[in-house]
Amino acid sequence: MSQQQGPLLSVRNLKTYFYTDEGVVKAVDGLTYDLHRGETMGIVGESGSGKSVHALSIMRLIPSPPGKTVDGQILFEGQDLLKLPEEQMRKVRGNRIAMIFQEPMTSLNPVLTVGEQIAEAVMLHQKLDKKAAWDRAAEMLDRVKIPSAKDRVRDYPHQFSGGMRQRVMIAMALSCNPDILLADEPTTALDVTIQAQILDLMRELQRDFGTAIVMITHNLGVVAETCDKVTVMYGGKPMEQTDVRRTFKDPKHPYTWGLLRSVPKLYEREEKLIPIEGQPPSLIDLPSGCPFSARCPFRMDVCTSTELPRIEMDATHQVACFLYTDKATEQEKEAARQAGFLLSTRGM
Amino acid sequence: MTNRAPRGSKAAKAATSALHTLVEAPEVRAESPTRLAWRKLRRHRLAVSGGAVVLSLYFITIFAEFLAPYSLDYTERSKFLHPPTRIHLLDEDRRPSWPFVYGTLLVDPGLRRYQEDRTERYPLRFFAAGEPYRFAWVIPANIRLFGVEKPGHVFLMGTDQFGRDQFSRILYGGRVSMFIGIYALLLTLPIGVAYGAISGYFGRRVDDVMMRVAEIVMSFPEFYLLLALASVLPPQIPSSQRLMLIILILSFVGWGGLARVIRGMVLVLRELEYVQAAQAAGARVPYLLARHIIPNTASFLIVSASLGVPGAILGESGLSFLGLGIQEPDASWGKLLASANSIQTLTGSPWLLWPGAFIAAAIAGYNLLGDGLRDALDPRSRSGGGFGRSRRRRRA
Amino acid sequence: MIRYVARRLLQLIPMLLGITLITFVVMQLAPGDFLSEMRMNPVVSPERIEQMRHNFGLDQPKPVQYLRWLGGLLRGDFGYSFAFQIPVLDLIGTRVGNTLLLNVSAFLFAWVIAVPLGIYSALNNYRFGDHALTVGALLGISLPTFFTGLLGLYFAYETKWLPIGGMTSVEYDFMDPFGKMADVAWHLVLPVIILGLGGIAGLMRQMRANMLEVMEQDYVRTARSKGLAGGVVIWKHAVRNAINPLITLFGFALGGLLSGSAILENIIGWPGLGNLLLEAVQKKDLYVVMGSLVIGSIMLVTGNLISDLLLAYVDPRVRYD
């Protein structure tokens, strides 16, 4: 198996823009990452940083107009999905790459039974007959721990609670045993206790099915719990990419620092949150350079004028920041080093 | 379509999540809602053309005396069911000439066939003295936009079975048709709003009873009820009174649906904090309704007004068409169209269908306008509706 | 479900009482009655008129007249037609059938045309076809039936393609049953198209709006993400959700149709309820007017009930008990 060596999914310089009345929204603007078999990668970033759009780009489900993937490659087992004819792409969707969405309440079709909604994908991709597909649906509902699954296949979505519906979504996504699961904030809409249950379930299923997961979230707690490596996104661009340990222990990007500082510490008596000052930029007609520069305490002149570099700290740690180029003075570098040090001693 | 709206709503939902504390409430570049709506409306090409149609119809009916070559009851008995007069721009030798018409002769009374009499030639005269009229009800005048010298005649849209100029009558009759809608609305709106607001504000038993009554009124097929009510009108009353009664009837039939929607809105509105606060501060009910609740229904009212007028126009036309509305010698478009309601007249004199085209134009104009208004005032529609949006999209 | 239907039917009773009361009051507002015209007629003697007055119960106090009529209603007796000299029910019975035939056909016609057009329009949002249909629909809504009716008649006369009005041909009575059916169907074509036209426009716009909304729903995206083909997504996942709200419009549309058909019946010469009502109104045939109004309202209310039940049938989220 030659593919085993290369990554399962390799996103190269992905750019997806929306052409709206107000201007061009560069929702994803040069995203690059690799995902290997069985791995879980987290994508974190504030709302509007392009996380969902990136996932929909992989599925090629960007609403067009106004959206369009204008550049880049999405190599799945070496094959560029962006070049695949739509018909071939349909064989990938739901079969090789599946997706679950943030809103379990609205992501299921209200007029079809959950069994029908699971079975239709199974019938399509696994070429099973109706009976077998429904059996498979019941089996999947059982796997996601829905009680009396055999009877509940005939129920409609409104007969399930939010957490249960997300289980149905997971069952549906995994029903064809996909290689990759794109999970777009699967727990954001759920209560905290239900969140934990769903995350446990996903971890367990990942073990059993060996699925690689792209875990999109804006919750660093979820990342710490589930991911092997992390891509921090901001303004459609990757800011920092490394493994999960170094994301928390040795972050290099000022934006990552900001994120970590804003996480409440459960054990501290005062739950003081230190927000990053300012607001996420509007992604319309962004100037070149670093999208975070407007809010960055370490901003330098180069940050807004020069194309953002991608610095390889080492083979598994990339940072997009001018602080690690020769554009920064020693003084500036020192200030940054101290800030990073302060953060790491605070401990998670 | 900015990225603000979705972010704002997400932020509210995920207040527990840490990252969201990063996001302060986004600043909103404020444009007053009225200006925004106006801008969106102007970009809505269909609405603009609808509005133009409506305005021009009001214009021609208001200035009917000046624009029409004849008066409302001018009758030329010998020219009954006369087809539209041809206006010639070329003379017999096919040379261009000042526009003129020929006199006509009735050649076949049975089939009502008229023939041009080439020996009689009448040039079209503009701004010439015609039949006298009173401008704005008071000033005596006799200047009309166009006409021909007697005994010539110019019937732009033919004549009816009495020999009256249909074009002129359409212009005069349009007054009834175009204004009745507005008058009916002036009655329907307050009734519907007051009824709905009271019902919704008090809720419970009051609401129950009031809504049952409204439902009963609404459970008649509208036109059936209209017919029954119109049949009650005594035949011998003066036409101004008759007109008022018709308006009354039209509004009686129309208020139910409006009341129901307003009630629904009020039910929601009265739970709002500031309304409750005003209530707690001891505001009186009529004040509360007038000051805090009804203004919030304004955009709905504007839309339903622009869609309610054509309903009333349609109602009056239908009644008059069936002989239950306006009576001779007065005219309205529905009444005028009634002369076409016999297969012999219709097939022999299809120009009698003209008033129908005016009714259709008025209703279409209002519908287009109302549709555009709905788009413009709907906070959910993100940019201008109609054709405007697509063009910009495609260019992008 | 049965209990729900029973309860709905029970709720109809006060509503029908209201309907009859309003109807009665309205008719009493009218100056004079059926007999006032007879009085003008020198051939009819005053004694004869007094006698008819008594027979029709017009000499009783108004509330008594109403209660007598209402009591009759309960026994299925709608009173007596002054003008036709037969029981109102006999008169109305056949007319109701004709009106229903016309309206239901027009309704089906409108749906069959409007739903696909609405879907097409939504899927080609803001392209030429959509614009054309949108403008067409807005104009279509604006054409009153009495105008399109006359245009249709003129068209039928000029082309000789369709019968010019009426419900049957002259030789109808001599036809075999199939011939009769074909004849009526042939006469139905024109009024159904005319009446359906207005309905098409409204339904199409509604379907378009629903479809646009549904296509943006999360579950449609979910369906796509499963790798379903575009057709399956549209027909299985989107259309079913988009059609459901139309069903609640059924009752509303019926009201519009009945109103529209009242005038059309008069123009086309269709022997329906609306036409009868108009004649009765002109002749001040009191009980026929009241009967037609009541029957018309019952049709409308029943239509609403049916649409509610239909909705419960097609939408699993709606349950009545």
Ligand SMILES: Nc1ncnc2c1ncn2[C@@H]1O[C@H](COP(=O)(O)OP(=O)(O)O)[C@@H](O)[C@H]1O
């Ligand atoms: N259909 C769309 N039209 C226009 N802009 C869009 C559309 N979908 C997303 N965007 C924009 O793309 C940006 C990224 O959105 P998204 O990927 O949903 O963010 P998130 O990281 O919260 O998932 C946002 O600024 C959003 O406004």
Ligand SMILES: [Mg+2]
């Ligand atoms: Mg998202």
